[in-house]
Amino acid sequence: xxxKAVQRLQxxxxxxxxxxxxxxxxxxxxxxxxxxxxxxxxxxxxxxxMKIQQRKIPLKIACSYNNVPxxxxxxxxFKTPLSEELILKSKSREVEPYLSGRCIYLVxxxxxxxTTVGKILSQVLCYSFFDSDKLIEEEADGTSVADIFKHYGxxxxxxxxxxxxxxxxxxxxxxISTGGGAVVRPINWKxxxxxxSIWLDTFMRLSSLFEERSEAYANANAKVSLENIAAKxxxxxxSDLTPTAxxxxxxxxxxxxxKSEDGYY
Numbered sequence: 001x002x003x004k005a006v007q008r009l010q011x012x013x014x015x016x017x018x019x020x021x022x023x024x025x026x027x028x029x030x031x032x033x034x035x036x037x038x039x040x041x042x043x044x045x046x047x048x049x050m051k052i053q054q055r056k057i058p059l060k061i062a063c064s065y066n067n068v069p070x071x072x073x074x075x076x077x078f079k080t081p082l083s084e085e086l087i088l089k090s091k092s093r094e095v096e097p098y099l100s101g102r103c104i105y106l107v108x109x110x111x112x113x114x115t116t117v118g119k120i121l122s123q124v125l126c127y128s129f130f131d132s133d134k135l136i137e138e139e140a141d142g143t144s145v146a147d148i149f150k151h152y153g154x155x156x157x158x159x160x161x162x163x164x165x166x167x168x169x170x171x172x173x174x175x176i177s178t179g180g181g182a183v184v185r186p187i188n189w190k191x192x193x194x195x196x197s198i199w200l201d202t203f204m205r206l207s208s209l210f211e212e213r214s215e216a217y218a219n220a221n222a223k224v225s226l227e228n229i230a231a232k233x234x235x236x237x238x239s240d241l242t243p244t245a246x247x248x249x250x251x252x253x254x255x256x257x258x259k260s261e262d263g264y265y
Contacts, residue, residue, distance in 0.1 A: 095255045
């Protein structure tokens, strides 16, 4: 049985309205939302409890799409980045009802853009954002992941990582950027599959580490291929892709998975 401290751990499902200076239900699309990046997540293994600190940061992206005409999105008469921002908002509005508050887990190699894309997704969906590696570092009093591996070993780190994912799996309305090796433990997939898992497949396929983890990454519910995005947009170099373009494709893949899950396809 979990301790009282564990039982008290709750993450609020709300967004912040600057205009009214109060919290409002996060299911509403007609509010300007603030981005709450949770700084602390207690990993209850054998350590005392502590309070979770929250920080509200105002966003430029609003959760209101009433001012985005459909004709504008379809005409192609505007230029980037405005076009990408409008498409991102429109796509998030389409995806949101199918998500039903489920968390989104981004998996992939280190440096694949999980944190950057994750923050964009959390903003436009009015979700909160977590970086699982950062949570583990904060739990270890600021010790870096590299030093945790060095002083405590990989097993210790993986145990902490699994505990973080277990706690997050009980929450809603979060986008989580996972560590590159989070996919190696089957138990982690059990937790991540309570939400939607997206594999950011980049051009780093030639590494031996990728070869070791490729089958594990394939367990994700959907895959976002940078090569496919570049081909779709008529770009020869994936390095020219913007994080917003990748986020749009992620929403498209999420929508496709959720519709197939519900029997729409």
